[in-house]
Amino acid sequence: MPFRDIYGQEHAIGLLNQAVHRDRMPHAWLFTGQANIGKYKTAVALAQKLNCRKGEKDACGECDYCLQIVEQNFLDYQVLIPDGKFIKIDQIRKALNWLHLHPDQAKKRVMILDGAQHLGREAANAFLKTLEEPAPHTLLILIAESSQQLPETIVSRCQQIRFRPLSEEISERILRQTTDLTKERIQLLSAFSMGSVNRNLAVRLEIMETVQKTAIVWLTTFSASTLEEMLRTCESWCKSKNEEWCLLLDFLETWFRDLTWLLHGLPEEKLINRNVNAGESRIKALRNSAGYFKQKQIYEIFSRIVQTRRAIELNANKSLAVESLCLHMYRIAV
Ligand SMILES: [Zn+2]
Incomplete structure (x- = not known):
């Protein structure tokens, strides 16, 4: 996937293009930003651009390389x-030997480290040595959600690019091109993806809708029986393979964010929960x-959700x- 097929990351791609064209490539990049916004795709596109046999301004995406x-x-x-x-550590040693x-064939060996925040301490140390004394013909691309997840010693040896959250318009465009979902469902998904394109969520759409409907009842009727039901449901959601608890936290975040807006x-058109399922509005709720x-x-509840x-x-x-x-939440409400 060449740069031209990546949406919403013009800023990052601009910086990369500049580095290539001015021949100012650092030996290590660090791409940061929330999940599912195109960091990995951009890293692959950069590797293509550096090696493509046909393309000039951008990789062709079609040649053998x-x-x-x-x-x-x-x-x-x-x-x-x-x-x-x-x-x-074994993974890192093997990869660094290869690097x-x-x-x-290429001018540079490119290694992408996706999920760099999961470097164990020993692995991070081994990696640091490579960053301190990089071989001339290598390029490393580290990908993480935030630079705070990585040791400062590693961050300071990389050139960081911050990827931006996607607008709703762009995530809708990507979902239109990559899924068979109806227009309403695409709108629903992109509203709840919070600046990213979460295709996993597309598969989980029905579960997501059940979680949201259940939670809306809790959030609009704080009674003793709601409390009992809420605690029982939370327990089963936390044990379930479907990980409904995660969808619940996502949803609560959007709900309390909307309450702030209200x-x-x-x-109202800026509310995440404004419209769901062909006109059924949640604004009353x-x-x-x-x-x-x-x-x-x-x-306070909003920050409790993040802490949880x-x-x-x-x-x-x-x-x-x-x-x-x-x-x-319940204690505050009653
Ligand atoms: Zn090519």
């Missing part, structure tokens, strides 16, 4: 992803829900974390 890169079949190109939870060999009197909270409490997600990432007990968030 371009195709081999996409298929991860090109001798001077490797993609490293975590094996399990971490990128292991230091002289290129077979309380500030901002235009949002107004109803807003009656339970003061502005300060909404901000982070705690779970750091291995906190999922059920306990989600239930305590919901309890907190």
